[in-house]
Amino acid sequence: MRLERVRLADFRNYAALDFTPEAGLNVFVGPNAQGKSNLLEALAMLATGKSFRAHRESELIRSGTERAEIGGEARIAVGAIRLRCTIGRTPAGTRKSFEVNGGSVGFARFLGRTRVVTFVPADLQLVSGGPALRRTFLNGALAQLSPTYYRDLALYQKVIAQKSALLRGAIAPDRDLLLAYNDELVRPASALVAARRAFVDEVAAATAEIYGRWRGTRERLGVTYAPNPEGDVAEALAGAVESEVRRRSTLIGPHRDDLRLLVDGTPLAAFGSQGQQRTAVLALKVAEYDVMRSRTGDAPILLLDDVLSELDAERAGGFLGAVGGFEQAFLTTTELPRDVGAAATWSILAATVSRC
Ligand SMILES: Nc1ncnc2c1ncn2[C@@H]1O[C@H](COP(=O)(O)OP(=O)(O)O)[C@@H](O)[C@H]1O
Numbered sequence: 001m002r003l004e005r006v007r008l009a010d011f012r013n014y015a016a017l018d019f020t021p022e023a024g025l026n027v028f029v030g031p032n033a034q035g036k037s038n039l040l041e042a043l044a045m046l047a048t049g050k051s052f053r054a055h056r057e058s059e060l061i062r063s064g065t066e067r068a069e070i071g072g073e074a075r076i077a078v079g080a081i082r083l084r085c086t087i088g089r090t091p092a093g094t095r096k097s098f099e100v101n102g103g104s105v106g107f108a109r110f111l112g113r114t115r116v117v118t119f120v121p122a123d124l125q126l127v128s129g130g131p132a133l134r135r136t137f138l139n140g141a142l143a144q145l146s147p148t149y150y151r152d153l154a155l156y157q158k159v160i161a162q163k164s165a166l167l168r169g170a171i172a173p174d175r176d177l178l179l180a181y182n183d184e185l186v187r188p189a190s191a192l193v194a195a196r197r198a199f200v201d202e203v204a205a206a207t208a209e210i211y212g213r214w215r216g217t218r219e220r221l222g223v224t225y226a227p228n229p230e231g232d233v234a235e236a237l238a239g240a241v242e243s244e245v246r247r248r249s250t251l252i253g254p255h256r257d258d259l260r261l262l263v264d265g266t267p268l269a270a271f272g273s274q275g276q277q278r279t280a281v282l283a284l285k286v287a288e289y290d291v292m293r294s295r296t297g298d299a300p301i302l303l304l305d306d307v308l309s310e311l312d313a314e315r316a317g318g319f320l321g322a323v324g325g326f327e328q329a330f331l332t333t334t335e336l337p338r339d340v341g342a343a344a345t346w347s348i349l350a351a352t353v354s355r356c
């Protein structure tokens with residue numbers, strides 16, 4: 001799939017932009033703080049409806065204005081599609097609304113119409129950092145692949161937040177209410193675990209293959225899903241009631257899942273070299289891309305924010321080569337890279353995009 005046209009109004013530092021990207025690799029080059037990452041963020045939002053970096057969505061609306069708009073025209077396997085995401089400031093906070101082909105739709109029907117794989121510097125901690133990063137990795141791909149996954153996730157997170165508030169409350173929690181929350185959690189929790197397990201199985205195979213190719217076949221990378229609980233969700237929740245009440249926190253459920261990464265049986269996060277960890281991260285990202293492409297029959301759009309500069313030339317080249325066959329990719333950089341095979345290079349200065 002690819003974006004054929006992108007229009008921004010009052011998004012971040014862009015007052016107005018009408019941009020026609022090329023198929024293939026588009027490189028955004030320019031000094032810092034000009035709007036390169038902002039543009040990439042807008043492209044990602046057309047797929048995910050969410051920013052990959054804003055802490056508060058009000059940041060997305062250009063200072064001094066009330067409403068930001070991202071419009072896109074994309075070519076996907078089944079034809080052309082028009083997308084629009086609007087973020088408005090209201091007294092009660094920000095409000096987002098979504099359109100597909102001119103008709104207003106809810107978030108779940110917008111999400112995943114186009115799909116992206118994003119790779120930002122924070123992802124370089126995917127192996128060495130905490131489990132929340134790895135859950136975000138799973139959710140990011142799965143929510144784009146399946147509206148059902150997204151709905152289950154949203155429901156699960158809502159009930160977990162309620163249950164957590166109950167457990168943390170000043171008074172002893174109402175047992176009946178606690179058990180009612182547990183009942184509500186079982187179905188979405190089991191669905192999330194099943195979807196993650198199937199996805200991780202596919203990603204693991206691809207990751208191990210890519211890792212082996214890059215590091216030499218002597219090293220075997222194992223990626224396994226570490227669900228919480230390992231067994232039946234309803235049973236585990238029932239068995240944990242007393243300890244959850246005592247600890248005043250939710251101990252059981254896929255909000256505590258993780259991925260286990262091992263090289264030849266040794267945990268990579270604790271014992272791997274930085275080189276091994278980085279290679280594993282790149283392999284995971286390429287695998288995410290491959291699985292999304294093979295599951296949908298349509299290559300996702302690849303968004304790379306400032307990451308190639310963090311890598312040595314060999315790894316950067318290996319990464320781009322490995323995702324070879326992408327239909328469209330966008331890459332930001334402060335210095336024009338040596339030959340990366342760009343279809344177009346765009347200079348971004350003060351929120352103006354022009355062909356180099
Ligand atoms: N809501 C906003 N309104 C106006 N300017 C913004 C807003 N959010 C971010 N900016 C500006 O965008 C610039 C950063 O853009 P960014 O795309 O991150 O830069 P880079 O080109 O280095 O990737 C900063 O100058 C920042 O002040």
Ligand SMILES: [Mg+2]
Nearest residue numbers: 036037306332
């Ligand atoms: Mg940037």
